[in-house]
Amino acid sequence: MANRVNGKVVTPTGVIRQGCVELDEDRIRAVAEYPSVHDGHWIVPGFVDMHTHGGGGHTFTTGDAEQARQVAAFHLRHGTTTLLASLVSSPFALMRSATEAYAPLVAEGVLAGIHFEGPYLSSARCGAQNPEFLRDPSTDELAELIKLGDGAVRMVTLAPERDGALEAIKLLTAHRVVAAVGHTDATYDETRAAVAAGASVGTHLFNGMRPVHHREPGPVVALLDAPNVVCELVADGVHLHDGMLTFATSTAGPERAALITDAMAATGMADGEYDLGGQAVTVTDGVARLARDGAIAGSTLTMDAALRHAVAAGIPIADAVRMAATTPARAIGLGDQLGALQVGLRADLVVLDDDLNVVRVMRGGSWVE
Incomplete structure (x- = not known):
């Protein structure tokens, strides 16, 4: 029975x-x-969280397998049954060692895959990414990581205006790795070229992106307008005004809008001093900011809280649930499972x-x- x-x-x-x-x-x-x-x-x-850096005092950003287990266990208690381990911009040696450390966890089902948010990002839109590590996309590096991970590398966020970005996107998609556009100062046309090359996700839409302008729509409009792109949204009331959250959702539709946490180690913990990819972060009233310049440094969000926030902002529950589970699952290639x-x-x-x-x-x- x-x-x-x-x-x-x-x-x-x-x-x-x-x-x-x-x-x-x-x-x-x-x-x-x-x-x-x-x-x-x-x-x-x-819930399916396609973008999270940590939680419960633990982090994915160091490539430590035991910490990764603890992050997954913390978010599971908040309803996240599937998640990607997101790393911030790092030296290639760390990208390699993290891939080696996390591939067994992906095989075991603890993680659904690895997401490299960088280092192939815009210096002008780096946000809380460490500017020291930013560089142009390398197809050699990516090919090595994909081979090393043997299916574990699931998504890579890059800035399409950087030299070699379109070649990198084509390499990623040829190996069934999701190419995401984020931390970018790209023009509308540069973003459309990335989508044409195979990019299918907008990393935390609006955040870390050239803002919308009526004579240069920029990446936000290009991503919202692309019928095959899923746009990530951080529904915490800090990253996005609720009016922007509901606008993006109604424009893309719940089948192309995905709730993410972008959570860091401080999630579920007390205010205080934390680390994100080797940079000092201060958390005050649950809001994480870089100590050096006050840039928003990820969030202290969980997926259940994101769902509650989205519903409170006026998104119907069936749509919000789709955005928290069905759409992100499809975006990372797991919608059939x-x-x-x-x-x-x-x-x-x-x-x-x-x-x-x-x-x-x-x-x-x-x-x-």
Whole structure:
């Protein structure tokens, strides 16, 4: 007999107010109406965070496998059943050692892959990236990392205006690695060229990008306008004004807007002094900023908090759930395996109360302790 979880089930097509999810070991066997259920909890798919640097006092940015396990465990308790390990701009030696350290965790299923946010980024839009490490894209470096990772490298963020960027994008996409546009001072046309070359994600849209101008629309408009690009949005009220969050969501649609945390080690921890990729970060009232210039340095967001923020900003819950699970899963090439409450997909789900706080988390058919 399959297990059954009853409640208000959020599917990609809407909400089943009186519903149930039936499970067969680690898979979803059925999603159906279940009229005897009254006012149960919300049942949503496990969240998919395609951009996170750390959490719970631990970080991905050093390439330490034990820290990576702790980050994944911390975010799992907040409903994130699938996540990429995002590294900030680093020397190539660290990129190599992190790939070697994390590839076994990807094979084990602890991580869904590695995301290199840099170092092939714009100095003018580096944000909290370390300017010392920024450089032009190297197809040699990328080819070596892809081979070394044997499937572990899942996404690379680069600035399309840098020399060699289009060749790098073509190499990445040829190896089924997602090419993302971010930390960029690119023009509208340069961004469109990157999309034409295969780029399919906009890294934390608006943040670390040349701003919109009516005579030079820049990367934001080019990415929002591209039908095959998923735009990441940090829904924490700090990175984006809620009006911009809802504008971008309505423009791209929930099928092209993905909620991310961009979380750092300080997530879930007290205010104080932290490190992000070798740079000092001060967290005050939960807002992380570089000590040297006050630039926003990632977030202290979790995916459940991002979902609550998006819904409070006016995004319908079915759309917000799609943005927190279904769309990011598809963006990183896992939409056929997880990210929605659909028959045959992995049984990852989160039970939320009426205030959208996490009650229970299931990953692969097993409840998380």
